Amino acid sequence: MPKNVPEKNADNVDQKPRETTVEFLASSAELLIIVLFVMTFVVQHFAIPSGSMEDTLLIGDHLFVNREQFAPPTRWLGPLLPYRDLRRNDIAVFVSPEQPGLFLVKRIIGVPGDRIHLRDDVVYRNSERLVEPFVRHKREHNPYSDNFPAVPPSMMYGVRNEKWAQELPSHVEGDDIVVPPNSYFAMGDNRDASYDSRFWGFIPRANLIGRPMFIYWSFVTPEDEYERRDAADRLGSMAHVILHFFDETRWSRTFRIVQ
Numbered sequence: 001m002p003k004n005v006p007e008k009n010a011d012n013v014d015q016k017p018r019e020t021t022v023e024f025l026a027s028s029a030e031l032l033i034i035v036l037f038v039m040t041f042v043v044q045h046f047a048i049p050s051g052s053m054e055d056t057l058l059i060g061d062h063l064f065v066n067r068e069q070f071a072p073p074t075r076w077l078g079p080l081l082p083y084r085d086l087r088r089n090d091i092a093v094f095v096s097p098e099q100p101g102l103f104l105v106k107r108i109i110g111v112p113g114d115r116i117h118l119r120d121d122v123v124y125r126n127s128e129r130l131v132e133p134f135v136r137h138k139r140e141h142n143p144y145s146d147n148f149p150a151v152p153p154s155m156m157y158g159v160r161n162e163k164w165a166q167e168l169p170s171h172v173e174g175d176d177i178v179v180p181p182n183s184y185f186a187m188g189d190n191r192d193a194s195y196d197s198r199f200w201g202f203i204p205r206a207n208l209i210g211r212p213m214f215i216y217w218s219f220v221t222p223e224d225e226y227e228r229r230d231a232a233d234r235l236g237s238m239a240h241v242i243l244h245f246f247d248e249t250r251w252s253r254t255f256r257i258v259q
Contacts, residue, residue: 114126220249
C-alpha cells in the first residue's frame, strides 16, 4: 500500500528569495557606475546655442554627442564604438580655437590637403563645385565670406581675429585655401550667419569632441538664451520651461538623427 504523502502547506511552498537591501543597493550602485561611465567617457550632452546650423540644428536642440568615434582608437572599446576618421560633411562638436572652453558645432567642409574657395557664396573643393542641400541663406551677403579667400580679411567684414587675419595668406595657394595636416575647415549650414573657419581659422584635431548622434529634446528657445548669466534670468528660464514644457517642446524633432 502506498504511503500517504502529506500535502504541502501553502506556507511551505518554495518561493523565490527576495532581494535584500544590500543586494538592491549593490545593483543600483553598479547601474549608476555604468551610467556615469557612459556619460563621462562615451556620450556627452550638448545644447545648440546659436542659429549657425539652421535648419539642420535649431537653437534649443539638445543632443547626445558620441565622444569616442573621433577619438584615438582603443582596443577595449573599439568593437562597441568603432573609431573612424572625420570625413567631409560630418557634423562635429569641438572646442573653439578662438575661445578655449567654448564648444561649437559645425559641418566639416575640408579635411587635411583639401583646397577650398567660395565664389558668390558657392563652395568649391578641389576644383569641384559642391551641391549642399543642407545650406540656408538667411541674411545679407558678406563680400569676404561669400568670396573666401579672394577678399582680404578685415574688421569691416567681421574678421575680429587678428591672428587669423595675419596667418590666412600663408595658407592660400592660387584661388584656394589649403587645409594643413591635422586640421579641419568647418562652416555652419546657415551659411550667412555662421561665425566659422572663415573668421577664426582651422580646427586642430586635438580640439575635436565628437559627433552629434541624435536630438533627444528640442525646446523653442530665444536667440540670446545661452548668453544670459544673471541668476534671476536663469530662474525665469527654468520656470518658463516648466510651465511651457508640453506646448513649446518641438516634439517632431525628438529622437531625430543628426546628419
